[in-house]
Amino acid sequence: MNRCASSHALLAACLLGCIGAAQALPWLVQVRGPDGAPLADAAVAVELRGQASRAPAGTRAEMAQRERQFQPFVLVVQTGTAVNFPNFDTVRHHVYSFSPVKTFDLKLYTGTPAEPVLFDKSGIAALGCNIHDKMGAHIVVVDTPVFAKTDAQGQVRLDLPPGEHWLRAWHPRQARPQLQSQRLSVPAGGAGGGSTTLTLE
Incomplete structure (x- = not known):
């Protein structure tokens, strides 16, 4: 696990601790395409509910x-x-992006640009390279600090506290450039956890 991913995992763990990690339940999220695959x-x-929407400074x-x-x-960030x-x-x-969520243009370079790009608005940014069209x-x-990417089976496992939450997902095969949403209810006292399937349009 890289340092950024490790920091994210620690942040999510601390967040769940603040809202009652002892009550967190294992939850399986399955993401499928319109064809069911x-x-x-x-x-x-x-x-x-009650979590920080923005990452801590320096993330x-x-x-x-x-x-x-x-x-x-x-x-995902x-x-x-x-x-x-x-x-x-x-x-x-x-490297460039013309997406409304973040427009930027990093002229021809090698190594690492001196300044990173701050993504200060939620949404999806499509990236490209002016020199290599296939990139x-x-x-x-x-x-939210609670995020992940699905595995080869289209699944991700999360520890979630009881309550009413919003589940959001997106895949590059989607035609629309925004996350699809649905409510996610995690019951109290369900020690065995649960699962949810989200089918993307």
Whole structure:
């Protein structure tokens, strides 16, 4: 686990501790496409009542460039996260986004730009490279520290407190550039946990 992911896991754990980690229940979220097939690498976020919508100051993440590809293809961050764009290739890249959630333009460079890009509004930013047309990726910005990406079976496991929450998800195969939402009810006293399926349109 990288340092950013480790910090995120610690933050989420601390948050659940503040709202009653002893009551947190294991919850399986399944994300499927319109055809019913499970979707790997879907961004999943759960908004809990009373949680901080913005990341603590100084929170950082990384969208790398290796072998003329963005890595990862989908990066999920909390609103207020600063993202670095290190270039590990021997060729220069020109990274940009024209998405309303964040518009920026990193001119041709190698190494790591001096300043990261601050993602201060929730939504989805599509990335590209002006030099290499086949390069593309997405940064999904969410108003919660509780987020993850689905595995090869389209699943993610989270520990959630009882209550009424909002489950939000998005996958690059979706036509619309926003997260799909549905209510998520976690009952009190359900020690065995539960599961929810969200089918993306």
